[in-house]
Amino acid sequence: MKHEWLERDNIVRRKGIYVDEFVSGFETPNKPILLEGCFDKWLALKKWDRDYLVEVCGDNRFAVGPAQMTLTDYFVYSDQAQEERPFVLGDERPDYRWIIIGPAGSGSSFHIDPNSTSAWNAVVKGSKKWFLFPPDVVPPGVYPSSDGAEVACPVSITEWFMNFYESTKTWKKKPVECVCKAGEVIFVPNGWWHLVINLEDSIAITHNFVSRRNSCFLCKTKARGATSK
Template sequence: MGYRDSLVNVSGTVRFSVGPVEMRLEDYFRYSYQVKEERPLYLFDPKFSQKVPILGSEFEVPVYFREDLFNPNSTSAWNAVIKGSKKWVLFPPDVVPPGVHLSPDGAEVACPVSIIEWFMNFYGSTKNWKKRPIECICKAGEVIFVPNGWWHLVINLEESIAITQNYVSRRNLLIVLDFLKRPNASTLVSGTRDRVNLHDKFKNAIEASFPGTIDQLMQKAEEKKAEEKKPSFWDSVTDSKVEAFKFSF
């Protein structure tokens, strides 16, 4: 029995999110056999482990990513390939990928129609950039970490199955809080229908589950800023207010 048959037997009549619709796995596999369009429907269901618990019981979150405080936007993410292979192209936050255009407030992002279009029309130009993107191919059994704020594009090089999760740890908690303070945060957040007053709701949830964490992180951030403002040894000895050193003879 192939992996498709096994998944179909386990899933039965459960319907998964496939773009704007829901489909049984058997129907999705039938669709994938025949599809020829440039932008095929992509099966991506964040609740797969709730819908089919046995699937959720067969994987564990990698130890590096188990400190998950919450899950709104501006988070980091990890992606583990179960079957197949994926090509990743990542740009740091300060390098907007070619072909991508941001609105002044960052609320809207205009991109090429499809991933294939981006590769055909823009990918080649990055080869001549001084600050080139990071590229890699992840195969079955491999995991990639995507830091918050990094632009990323991924394309399946073959039929692939992967598990991905966004997460917030203490390392990027304050970044997420700052993101949710933005006036247009409600228009930028995805993955939830409850977008009203997200900053306060998120902060209250963290304080309820991890009391004192935010205050501790803010204190450490202030201490780090203060440390960075301290003059170096060289600055202190060359300060104009300090009497100049003179040779004696």
């Protein structure tokens, strides 16, 4: 990652925010925010490194793309891998929350989280570069199908930065960017396009959800669409 791809950080950052303030200022208007110091007391911040995870679940098998391997074997693989895709927990995980572990350079290309869910992503180890576009702005180089069910992004994450990143600086609706570090949590509102890349070996917990606020937001959006037709 080039330095100029990381220096812009324009997300709203807050520490010690009240729940009502978060709901009215960010969740209800569907705006992203990065929260600092949310889990300073979590033991995971001190304990969750690769040695601890291997000790606890090193023989468990995990999904690594289309393959299955133990966590011990994965770390051997990831030390040499150049792929961008992280791995997630296997078939027994709930479909709304999981642990994501990946080496530097791995990540997730532009997508919108499914089923109109919002998400929390808490970094336990490492750091992640986030790049977000609001629902009405399709990122350059991304080609969603007419119904939004399929998304084509013909370039890798690094190629996207090389080919398209600079042009977004002049857009009227600029993307929201930040680096989320260990101990920080990012809120990704429903419908927002986002790209994520690990800047170093990283461990994170992510949790998708539908609350009373974004379910109402979804209903209003569908109602407006039905009226316009």
